[in-house]
Amino acid sequence: MDTHIQAILSCFCGIVPEEDAANEKQALFSSDVRSTEEIANELVQTIKNAEKGGKSLDKTLNSIVGTYGWTENLAKWTLEKLEQVLQEASKLKPVLKEALDKAWEAVNATEGFVKDHPIMCTVIALGVLVLVAPWALEALGFAELGPVEGSFAALWQARYAGYVPKGSLFSFFQRLGMVWH
Numbered sequence: 001m002d003t004h005i006q007a008i009l010s011c012f013c014g015i016v017p018e019e020d021a022a023n024e025k026q027a028l029f030s031s032d033v034r035s036t037e038e039i040a041n042e043l044v045q046t047i048k049n050a051e052k053g054g055k056s057l058d059k060t061l062n063s064i065v066g067t068y069g070w071t072e073n074l075a076k077w078t079l080e081k082l083e084q085v086l087q088e089a090s091k092l093k094p095v096l097k098e099a100l101d102k103a104w105e106a107v108n109a110t111e112g113f114v115k116d117h118p119i120m121c122t123v124i125a126l127g128v129l130v131l132v133a134p135w136a137l138e139a140l141g142f143a144e145l146g147p148v149e150g151s152f153a154a155l156w157q158a159r160y161a162g163y164v165p166k167g168s169l170f171s172f173f174q175r176l177g178m179v180w181h
Helices: 002-013 036-048 055-068 072-087 094-116 118-140 152-159 169-179
Strands: none
Touching: 036 055, 036 072, 072 094, 094 118, 118 169, 152 169
16 A cells, blocks of 8 residues: 555656666676687696596586687687796696696607608508598588579689689599599
């Protein structure tokens, strides 16, 4: 009853009583917004200070990234900051030091293998190219039935105004896209 009287008085007097409590719902998302650089810093610090690797470190890193997800910018920032940390190899903790040592061993072994067996490495590289090329052509829009609408290939074909010259790079890629599936 009291609220009805206040409503009638507010109509006559033009005064609206102020409410102490907020009328709106709480936001569903926290306002804890972190920049990509802050997340990358936290990731690198966690990696730098890790006592042991494995699934526990992986879980910790994924919890740091959280709902932001592993974006390309985050990967770039993290890689940049890790490079800076790795420049000071003497200050690394055992986990990171061991990973760095294993990486150097792999690089040295691979370099020696490439020098000793250049033909085999060329064959392997060509094999990888054969496996990746159909996917790359399709990603560019060179499909089995012609250029995919709205793709890079369609844009490139539009440059020719429908008259694609025989033997051009476009026609070569399109032929590969039509045959190589």
